[in-house]
Amino acid sequence: MDEKNSIARNTAAKDRKSAGGKQSGPKPVTPERLGKIALHYLERYASSAENLRRVLMRRVLRSAQLHGTDSQALADSVDDLIQRYQSSGLLDDTAYALGRSASLHRQGKSTRAIQQTLSVKGVDGDTVGVALEALREEVGPDLDLRAAVQYARRRRLGPWRRDGREEAREKDLAALGRQGFGYDIARHVIGAETPQQLEDELDTSVEEPQN
Known part of the structure; x- marks a missing residue:
């Protein structure tokens, strides 16, 4: 009996909260709120200008659907924010591409995968090219070989396999x-x-003078 009474009280409390409490869901978007959303996002994530624009525009469109806010006026506010952040250096696609490409390379990503990832984030091809060239100058010209070795090491492929290597070759x-x-x-x-064969090859490529 006590259990039934407890359930009834909890249900009634939820009903009262639903009827008289605050509405759930996102608040209407305003230009000021867009600025707060943008800064909060940039505090948590590195971003390209286009990626941040997409994040903010999703909030703009959702606010228009839920609250009837003016999506065009808010889109103009998004443009103003992006331009202001670019002018101040808070948004810098070149710096973003440099950092992201280096991080992806350390994870064992190929140059093709890096290009695709940055393209999806809205970074233009010229900026991607600058980032990859800077990466080559830093780690050597054999980016894909170095990344493939890193990936194979992490996943224990090829010479890192302890047994069944020949059977797993195609895989x-x-x-x-x-x-x-x-x-x-x-x-x-x-x-x-052996893994050492690949490591020695990479060490040799680093020691060779770059033209």
């Missing part, structure tokens, strides 16, 4: 292919006799 090649690596690089990495 390992396909794994590198799905990451955007060309067949020649995939075959070279998976076919290496």
Whole structure:
């Protein structure tokens, strides 16, 4: 009986809260609120200008649907915010591309995968090219080989396998292919006799003078 009374009280409390409490869901978007949303997002994530624009426009369109706010006026506010942040340096697509490409490379991503990721975030091709060239100057010209070795090491593919290596060869090649690596690089990495062979090759490429 006590359990039934407790359930009834909880249900009644929820009903009262629903009837007299605050409405749930996002608040109407205003220009001031857009600025707060943008700064909060940039505090948590690195972003390109276009990516931030998309984030804010999703909020604008949702507010228009739920609250009837003026989506065109708010879109103009988004444009103003983006321009202001670019002028102040808070948004910098080149810096974003440099940092993101370096991070993706350390994760073992191919140059193709890096290009696709940055493109999806709205970074233009010229800026992506600048970022990849800077990465080559930093780590060496063999970006894909170095990234493929990193990926194979993390996933224990090819020479990092303890057993069943020959049986898994095609599977390992396909794994590198799905990451955007060309067949020649995939075959070279998976076919290496030992991990040390690949490590020595990468060390040698770093020691060679760059023109």
